[in-house]
Amino acid sequence: MPDSQIRTPVFEFDYIADEGLLADCHARYWELKESAPPVFWTNEHGGHWMCNTAASVTKVLRHPEIFSSRFLSIPPNPDQPKMIPESLDPPEHRPYRQLLRPFFESKAIAPLEARVVEWTDELLTETAAQGECEFVSTVASRLPVAVFMELFGFPMESFDEFRSLVTTFFSVRAAPEERAALAQEIMGHLAQLIQSRMAEPKDDMISKIIVSEIDGRKLEFDELMSIGFLMFLAGLDTVTNAMSFGMRHLAHDEALRQRAIDDPSIIPDMVEELLRRYAFVATPRYIVQDTELEGAQLRAGDCILAPLPLIGWDEKLNEDPKNVSVERQFYRHAAFGSGIHTCLGLHLARMELIVFYRAWFSSIGHFRQIEKGDESCRGGSVMALENLHLEWT
Template sequence: MASAAEVPGTSGKRVIPDHVPAELVFEPRYEEPNTLFDPFIVTKDVYEELPPIFYWPRPSPGRYDGTWVVTHYDDIAKVYQDDSIFSAQDASNFQGTIGETFKILPQSVDAPVHGPYRKFLSPWFTPKIINAQDDQIGRVINGLIDGFIDKGECDVSHDFCRPFPVLVFLNLMGFPEDRVEDFLAWEYAILADKRDIESVRWGSRHAIDYLRSFIEEVRAEPNDKLASAIVHGEIDGRPLNDDEIIGMLFMLFLAGLDTVSGTTGLIFRRLALDTELQQKLRENPKLIPGAVDEFMRLFPIVNASRMAVKDHEIRGVKIKAGDFVMCYAMAGNFDPDVFKNPRETILARQPNRHFSFGSGAHLCLGQHLARREMRMGIAEFLRRIPPFTVKPGADLTVYPGQIAARHVPVVWDKDAITK
């Protein structure tokens, strides 16, 4: 049973479950586009403006019509880490929008099912294996820089941050590089606006159809890449079945493209606006690893969700089995009870246990690769490109979330390039 109820901050009505108190229904506007120096400063008053847990009647195709939202660090950690109550089931269900029934693995299953799949994939993402990717990552980065360094300008988000993690991903998986624009188009259609069901369906259909055709190619001609290892893989002595194979490949497709691209674009936007900080990193490249984690905390573009599998209470609020709960990193990453001076950029912040890679058993499998890509991308760009600033008149709009800053036009003095 559900009833229609007025929603504060909206122009119409939404369908609100009967067990949700009207006073806990809100539709915040934090994720609307802005041009602020710090685009995530919009949540600075979240703990005064909203209760610690509230209901957001915003639909997610294939998953829910609305979700509970937790904003405090400890509550987010609880939701992420206790899968006996909060399940990763359907954590992503884009494939469900086109009638597919396979699970995205291992992201959308819980223990004990989750463990063997993660164990199977983990060896491909250890620090040792990632270290071996340095030469390839460097070639991709420098190849892109070669294409615009002599022009004295580029759209650093579109021309650099957008393609380089995708090219690294294609190589790791064994996908052909000439499909980079297709991958970017499909990924953007799925993730840019998850409420646009037709866009999600278009991107999901094209991506899944391509992956299935690629599976057949690799069945016939195995190689030493990750996609081939999955297609020909075994768990507990048995071959992976078709649903498991496409489930893993689609998960890697979704996870391998957007976080690095979006976050790095926001980092370069900040460096273009804050030339003092840019110069500090130029002069002290050893600060870049810490800076990457601090920027990830400051620019949380992913707010993941879990589904309650039993009735539960959070801060006295009753959550029903089947309800979804969003872990709102856009608030939790700035919780003053955990992070001292949370809105300040502290490059060597320790500890820095932010939620931008999630938490718990489903902590991002590719976090070491993501960090390496960002560290190398920033270091090489600063080494080769002279001091840069925002191109006069440029539109620096940010969409807090996975769209992030799609365009960051910057300029530099061509005569200052050191060959």
């Protein structure tokens, strides 16, 4: 890089493979928040900027005219599958968002709650009898798959195949070629479902999307595939991760567990507070015009990573942010994003989490973490807990 193009300040950090991140992603990002500059450049992964304050993250999320969603990976991958509407900028983004939003409003997903309760009770009845479990694989990765499949219209007899596809796709150990092959397999399932519903619509979300109109026309097949692929990935991984990080905290917070057992009415607040404390997405953006951010000079063509936990960890937004408390008047965070790309499925995710915790504390109650030594994290733009061994009596 020529001298005139030197980026400063520099602070080396690997958002995918940093050792501290893999040991405990939240502890490492907190350490970064306290030790690194407000916005800094790292030479990892071809070189990119990192936001390290709530203010910088908020600006990146709220200004798509400067910080584009054109590429959703660092380094940029021009061949990545387009994910509508996540990888679109205004004004192209808005009509798709408007089309999809009604399917995810509270009143639209409310009828699904009874089924979510059924699946959760069934899953936990089976789990409770064991006295212990590896929580990520046996509980957290199963429930969202069932919810998504029913909502979207996939046949439930394919549940085990789908769960295997999802867990392998998101595994940190999956090689890029393996992940690409799995993406093609997912696309194959989506294509089959979309074609069958085009021929014979049913009472499910994909059938309703197929007959919807955007700018006075029906969606084309490629657009339906793109929307489906985004929903497949976002709908399955997000709740799994929120649930896993939340349960890891609760395994070490006896007082909060006791409160949830004694007074289940605190559970919605508990869900919100755990989302605030353990948000797990770091959003990549592509810079399309020169700009200044927290004193750093960013140039068009650079990439920047905006870790969402930083908003919930800001002392000006949340008093004593390191502490988990259900006594807050407001739970200010960006676990579901902020701005035009705020997660469409946030009401569904909250519902799944609330139903799960109610069922867990009702049927199992107290639990603890078994130290197995493999509770490592997955780095990247969507962080995850790889394993969580729990036991109860």
